[in-house]
Amino acid sequence: MSISLKRARAIFMKDYKEFSRNYAVSIMLLFPIIFAFILRSAPTPLTEAFALVLNTSFVILPCFTQACLIAEEKEHNTLRSLMMTPASTMDVLIGKSALTFVMSAVVLGITTFIFGYEPASIWAFTAAIIFSIILYTAAGTICGLFSKTLLEATLSIMPVLIIFTVAPSGVLLADDFPIFKVLDYLPSSQLVHLLGIQGTGFTTGELLKPLLIILAWTVALTIWSVVLYQRRLKDE
Numbered sequence: 001m002s003i004s005l006k007r008a009r010a011i012f013m014k015d016y017k018e019f020s021r022n023y024a025v026s027i028m029l030l031f032p033i034i035f036a037f038i039l040r041s042a043p044t045p046l047t048e049a050f051a052l053v054l055n056t057s058f059v060i061l062p063c064f065t066q067a068c069l070i071a072e073e074k075e076h077n078t079l080r081s082l083m084m085t086p087a088s089t090m091d092v093l094i095g096k097s098a099l100t101f102v103m104s105a106v107v108l109g110i111t112t113f114i115f116g117y118e119p120a121s122i123w124a125f126t127a128a129i130i131f132s133i134i135l136y137t138a139a140g141t142i143c144g145l146f147s148k149t150l151l152e153a154t155l156s157i158m159p160v161l162i163i164f165t166v167a168p169s170g171v172l173l174a175d176d177f178p179i180f181k182v183l184d185y186l187p188s189s190q191l192v193h194l195l196g197i198q199g200t201g202f203t204t205g206e207l208l209k210p211l212l213i214i215l216a217w218t219v220a221l222t223i224w225s226v227v228l229y230q231r232r233l234k235d236e
Contacts, residue, residue, distance in 0.1 A: 008094045012098045028064060031060055032057035032060070033110055035056065046117065047192075051168065053111060054132075057111065061108070063136040066100045066141050067153040071148070075148065092229070104136075138225040139225075164186060190213045
């Protein structure tokens with residue numbers, strides 16, 4: 001499948017102009033920063049507070065933003081026109097995801113700085129953030145493709161918000177309810193494990209396990225979003 005950076009860049013600039021005029025969506029960029037200022041002095045441990053902010057931010061930044069960008073195209077009937085252009089599936093998805101990725105990376109970088117969090121491995125932490133942004137962007141694409149309006153897109157991300165954000169807390173019930181052990185394999189729970197690794201007494205395996213699980217989720221949801229987009233292309 002061919003990729004044209006020129007076409008992807010054109011889609012990126014188009015989305016940037018539309019996003020800058022949509023204050024209802026762009027204001028979401030402020031919420032992770034506000035949460036960081038509020039929770040950095042909370043009585044809960046720094047790692048737990050930081051993990052909560054990150055997992056919530058992934059839903060309200062890449063997932064919500066991407067879902068709204070896709071749904072807005074569908075609501076204005078411009079996604080169909082975009083599908084009919086010479087731009088390939090990857091051109092469209094990369095172009096529409098690039099803006100979400102850049103904004104999320106910048107905001108999460110500021111959030112990390114506010115918390116003053118120092119990871120045990122900067123490379124593992126960076127990889128986990130990159131994988132997670134791509135993962136939630138793919139989830140947002142899926143939500144957007146299932147939505148017809150911005151309102152529907154807002155509602156469609158609620159399952160992602162509830163399941164992925166609550167998962168780390170749900171794992172604590174696994175001793176009494178074994179079925180909740182499955183929540184430990186969600187990317188949000190694995191991110192908590194990764195953030196909890198501190199000091200110099202960790203092993204490479206401790207870093208790789210959460211990273212590989214997050215990567216597996218990223219690959220699976222990305223493939224699903226591409227396949228779903230191509231099906232919508234045929235339906236349209």
